[in-house]
Amino acid sequence: MSLYNSILAGITNALYDEFSSDASPITTIYTETIPQGFTEPCFFVEPVAVTQEKRIHREYDRSYSFDVMFFPADSTCANEQMTSIGDRLLFALEMISISETDRLRGASTGWRLVDGVMHFSISYNPRVLNPPPSDPELTRATLNGQEIPNRQNNGESP
Numbered sequence: 001m002s003l004y005n006s007i008l009a010g011i012t013n014a015l016y017d018e019f020s021s022d023a024s025p026i027t028t029i030y031t032e033t034i035p036q037g038f039t040e041p042c043f044f045v046e047p048v049a050v051t052q053e054k055r056i057h058r059e060y061d062r063s064y065s066f067d068v069m070f071f072p073a074d075s076t077c078a079n080e081q082m083t084s085i086g087d088r089l090l091f092a093l094e095m096i097s098i099s100e101t102d103r104l105r106g107a108s109t110g111w112r113l114v115d116g117v118m119h120f121s122i123s124y125n126p127r128v129l130n131p132p133p134s135d136p137e138l139t140r141a142t143l144n145g146q147e148i149p150n151r152q153n154n155g156e157s158p
Helices: 003-019 075-092
Strands: 042-054 059-071 095-097 103-114 117-124 127-129 141-143 146-148
Touching: 003 042, 003 059, 003 075, 003 095, 059 075, 075 103, 075 117
Parallel strands: none
Antiparallel strands: 042 059, 059 117, 059 127, 095 103, 103 117, 141 146
């Protein structure tokens, strides 16, 4: 499973864990598209951006940003429900599980109300490693027609 899919699963699992046991549970969570005529209340988790910055050698800082939208069922008390949900999300999505042993802490969190929908924004910023090439042809280099010795093949550390 890709890191993106692991983070998305972590978000949806955290939403389900937080809101499925309420008196009026919210268990509908969309991640691809919202179908026409969808049932409210529900969540829609939308990826906003993925960015990456190089650090050292093969290390990168990556950022996965999401917009978690909440659509309330009752428009008469929608603002009260949306602000309550927004405040709960600040803690519910602060730390998510992306595997049985790995967790990620959310950053840059916040929420806002726009046209009757609560938008909760959050980013997860893991450090990732680019694996070394596995193809021996990719590790061979030549200069002026002469092959340059590969340090990995000579037992030296990179």
